[in-house]
Amino acid sequence: MLRVLAVDDEKPLLEELLYLLRADPRVRSAEGASDATGALRRVTRALESGPDGPEGIDVVFLDIHMAGLTGLDIARLLAGFARPPLIVFVTAHEGFAVHAFDLKAVDYVLKPVRPERLAEAVRRACERLGRTGEAPPAPPAAAAGRGPEQIPVELGGVTRFVAIDDIAHVEAQGDYARLHTDEGSHLVRIPLSTLEERWAERGFVRIHRRHLVALSRIEELRLDAGTTTVRVGSAELQVSRRHARELRDLLMRRATH
Known part of the structure; x- marks a missing residue:
């Protein structure tokens, strides 16, 4: 309590x-x-x-x-x-x-x-x-001690809380970041570099100066005429040359495990 x-x-x-x-x-x-x-x-x-x-x-x-x-x-x-x-x-x-x-x-x-x-x-x-008091047990998906499980976003004067696990990829837009989920997107005033640092332990990886992606959401990695792209849901995102090899290694290790 x-x-x-x-x-x-x-x-x-x-x-x-x-x-x-x-x-x-x-x-x-x-x-x-x-x-x-x-x-x-x-x-x-x-x-x-x-x-x-x-x-x-x-x-x-x-x-x-x-x-x-x-x-x-x-x-x-x-x-x-x-x-x-x-x-x-x-x-x-x-x-x-x-x-x-x-x-x-x-x-x-x-x-x-x-x-x-x-x-x-x-x-x-x-x-x-990690306490329940006299309330019903908390859902197992939200592990205690991992830091914030949600991020506040504002839409039409209403503050909503989007689960970080629902975010597939993030796109940089100046000093803002656009969070893409299966239901839509949300703009927050947080630099992409800040989210990259905070969400590294949650499986988000930088693939481009404009893109941060949840590794578990990558469905396809494609190399075509020297250009690397990944498919995340319906989005096809470019991978920069400096991130391409590291991303391939991460995906291979993930597939092996």
Whole structure:
């Protein structure tokens, strides 16, 4: 079960969030803080008591727009702690989803908070920590400890979370990257080089300065008149000369295993 801290400088919203959190059977305790100073002081006390101590905090539910330090500032400070708690952003603003991803937030919940949406954030936090509390067991596909399983994308003013395992390939578009899935594509403001570094352990490989591909999604490798291409679903993508040999070796090893 989770020990949580909710942070919001608007008292009615903080009380409502605490009410919803305390009503969840997977939450063992829920405390509130109305500013950055109180939040950082409380988390410091939790760290001093140890991860299993009576003062421990597992997850911080953070508003973003607050007087003084913002929720993003607090999250950056907490990331420097020895054993930082997980972060869930709770905000009325949709435009910070990419920053939340950069800070490895567990979830990004929009205000007004719906109980079922908050329950999903609690589930994801339990899943990340390998706990189930009194909730149904988490699906086996989401392994705890592997980092974010989803990436936030914005479409028509709505923030959605796309499973990384559903992404077949990524295309660079300046400072943005277009994520291609079987259902369509999504544009995110993250450079391709950043995704290449973060998703290497998930089986994504760079095949061109413009393309990052999930190795498991490559259906065909073709060499024609000195040009190498791969087929990923309905897309045919060019492989640069400098990546061609490494890609062939990776595919051969994968086929052998």
